[in-house]
Amino acid sequence: EAGVAQSPRYKIIEKRQSVAFWCNPISGHATLYWYQQILGQGPKLLIQFQNNGVVDDSQLPKDRFSAERLKGVDSTLKIQPAKLEDSAVYLCASSQQGAGAFFGQGTRLTVV
């Protein structure tokens, strides 16, 4: 069974530029999560989708972050414009009910 795929693995951008991350979840998983993980900290949930609907985006900085999940499968997370404090690893995960979430390898974003 293929795991969660994320791209790119690494991205370096200047502040005020825009960036987009892509995630393809495990086939059949209805729930998709985007987490932000700052170095040395635990993951913080940015947004959670159930199929193509948003379940929780309470911690998403909506003035600069946006996310969508077209057709309830792939998802993209965008930051525009980026700030220095957005430097982090962005993790995508998907899950079936109660089975726990399975994570991709993450995208390390550096904003300079």
Place this chain on the structure above:
Amino acid sequence: AQTVTQSQPEMSVQEAETVTLSCTYDTSENNYYLFWYKQPPSRQMILVIRQEAYKQQNATENRFSVNFQKAAKSFSLKISDSQLGDTAMYFCAFMKAGTASKLTFGTGTRLQVTL
């Protein structure tokens, strides 16, 4: 809201020894799941072990086992016969039963396995 607390920021264990990582959580839910995740320096988060709250039997996966105390809201991870490859960050996580549930993480414990 659920909270997950890991009170040990760092731990160290010698190879072949046993180590226990602590986790407590707070919830008003009766049906839920608890997880331990491992995150090596390569950074991919790996699911180590899963416990269903309605099961009294503690989960076991090879060298990894848990001590689940529902009344005390405690969920510790025991790693037996520690190996160098066990060096990683370990995160405890909580998920309420039901569809579209949020996965809430603790702050993590950094485990170093030494020779």
